[in-house]
Amino acid sequence: MSRPTLLPTTGTSDARTSAKVGFVSLGCPKALVDSERILSSLRADGYDLVGGYDEADLVVVNTCGFITPAVEESLDAIGEALRENGRVVVTGCLGERPETILARHPQVLSVTGQADVEGVMAAVRDALPLERSPFTTLLPTASSRGSTATPVRLTPRHYAYLKIAEGCDHRCSFCIIPKLRGLQASRPAADLLFEARRLIATGTKELLLIAQDSSAYGNDLRHATSEFDGRQVRAHLVDLVSEMAEFGAWLRLHYVYPYPHVTRLVELMAAGRLLPYLDVPQQHASETVLRAMRRPGGARSHLDTIRTWRSIRPDIALRSTFIVGFPGETEEDFQALLDFLAEARLDRVGAFTYSEVPEADANLLPGLVAEEVKAERLARLMALQARISREKLAAKVGTEIEALVDDYGDLPGEVVARSHGDAPDIDGAVIAMTDGTVKIGDVVRVRVESSDDHDLYGSVGAVVPWRPAVPQW
Numbered sequence: 001m002s003r004p005t006l007l008p009t010t011g012t013s014d015a016r017t018s019a020k021v022g023f024v025s026l027g028c029p030k031a032l033v034d035s036e037r038i039l040s041s042l043r044a045d046g047y048d049l050v051g052g053y054d055e056a057d058l059v060v061v062n063t064c065g066f067i068t069p070a071v072e073e074s075l076d077a078i079g080e081a082l083r084e085n086g087r088v089v090v091t092g093c094l095g096e097r098p099e100t101i102l103a104r105h106p107q108v109l110s111v112t113g114q115a116d117v118e119g120v121m122a123a124v125r126d127a128l129p130l131e132r133s134p135f136t137t138l139l140p141t142a143s144s145r146g147s148t149a150t151p152v153r154l155t156p157r158h159y160a161y162l163k164i165a166e167g168c169d170h171r172c173s174f175c176i177i178p179k180l181r182g183l184q185a186s187r188p189a190a191d192l193l194f195e196a197r198r199l200i201a202t203g204t205k206e207l208l209l210i211a212q213d214s215s216a217y218g219n220d221l222r223h224a225t226s227e228f229d230g231r232q233v234r235a236h237l238v239d240l241v242s243e244m245a246e247f248g249a250w251l252r253l254h255y256v257y258p259y260p261h262v263t264r265l266v267e268l269m270a271a272g273r274l275l276p277y278l279d280v281p282q283q284h285a286s287e288t289v290l291r292a293m294r295r296p297g298g299a300r301s302h303l304d305t306i307r308t309w310r311s312i313r314p315d316i317a318l319r320s321t322f323i324v325g326f327p328g329e330t331e332e333d334f335q336a337l338l339d340f341l342a343e344a345r346l347d348r349v350g351a352f353t354y355s356e357v358p359e360a361d362a363n364l365l366p367g368l369v370a371e372e373v374k375a376e377r378l379a380r381l382m383a384l385q386a387r388i389s390r391e392k393l394a395a396k397v398g399t400e401i402e403a404l405v406d407d408y409g410d411l412p413g414e415v416v417a418r419s420h421g422d423a424p425d426i427d428g429a430v431i432a433m434t435d436g437t438v439k440i441g442d443v444v445r446v447r448v449e450s451s452d453d454h455d456l457y458g459s460v461g462a463v464v465p466w467r468p469a470v471p472q473w
């Protein structure tokens with residue numbers, strides 16, 4: 001593979017007028033948003049973004065460092081970038097532990113932590129100085145209020161993640177995010193509303209609100225107001241979502257704790273203001289395991305909350321994630337989780353076997369569960385949930401649903417779409433035949449004709465006109 005060719009320099013400075021940067025983005029949607037911010041800043045600075053190691057003068061790797069397999073994947077990605085290109089700047093979650101990176105890859109140019117856009121920019125400017133143009137340096141940044149600059153997006157044009165807060169105030173024993181990212185820091189409501197409106201004006205049809213705990217949004221700001229379109233909006237999830245719903249796009253909430261005020265969000269769903277979908281990571285149902293995880297609640301309180309939500313919006317799609325084989329989990333605890341799932345009949349479930357996170361407090365807990373026991377429990381859980389999912393999806397056969405088209409399918413005229421109940425990448429799909437005129441990003445009405453464990457199948461009846469309450473640019 002070719003090493004980067006240095007561009008000609010001018011005068012006595014090492015600065016050049018253009019340089020090419022490659023980018024590798026790993027991790028969850030929250031890391032994806034950080035990648036988008038870094039890429040937007042690189043482009044605003046005048047760097048060209050390229051898709052291949054060969055073309056790049058330097059590669060930025062945004063890492064994930066949450067669980068051991070993610071650490072290994074990140075270290076492998078850095079190694080590949082070093083082999084293929086040679087000049088590598090590392091950032092992201094794993095960057096919070098530079099000693100781990102430098103022990104394996106001492107030749108990286110710099111290491112910065114998560115969401116440290118300025119740190120990455122400083123490292124890139126240092127390694128690849130650019131002559132600053134008096135014109136580009138006067139451009140507003142993409143995050144400026146009312147800015148029309150288009151930031152770089154790593155999602156398709158028709159949906160976007162909007163990170164409403166960084167950090168986390170909880171102290172789950174298996175997690176080091178609060179150590180890595182610090183206490184929660186929310187963005188002012190007005191900033192988020194400006195960004196949401198700009199995204200919708202430029203073609204976004206679905207906004208996915210994310211944070212480590214979205215329902216705690218604004219606590220750190222003491223719910224202070226900020227001015228949007230001449231009125232004051234409180235930094236509180238209910239107020240933020242109520243305002244954002246006015247824009248007329250699909251709004252989806254992820255990573256929600258079941259605080260009492262979430263019921264008010266479900267009332268907004270009942271009023272058709274936001275998608276009837278809640279992603280509520282519960283991690284377990286046994287109170288013993290939840291206390292060891294330093295998490296609240298238990299099967300009874302989870303079930304009561306779910307009953308309340310369903311009494312308000314019966315077809316709400318509920319997603320949750322669970323950890324199987326946490327230290328000290330007995331067969332009885334695991335059975336409590338299965339019993340909970342059988343009664344709760346959640347729509348979507350993600351489950352993982354427990355895996356140590358370096359420096360997490362849970363590493364000190366006794367009662368490690370053998371790997372084969374973890375795997376066997378995970379298989380039982382997934383078999384139960386597959387049956388529940390199959391039954392719930394079969395009940396939709398014969399109905400008509402709205403879906404947003406993400407992609408074209410394998411067959412001529414086939415599209416892969418998502419209903420109100422499906423988030424990108426983590427949930428199921430709606431696979432539908434069309435007359436060939438449907439495009440990616442269209443909202444369509446689908447007649448559901450069949451189903452399996454995770455997906456729905458049908459045919460498109462019509463394209464739904466898209467009329468957001470935001471003028472399109």
Ligand code: SF4
Nearest residue numbers: 168170172175177212
């Ligand atoms: S809520 Fe718990 S699992 Fe989620 S980021 Fe905070 S500490 Fe980690």
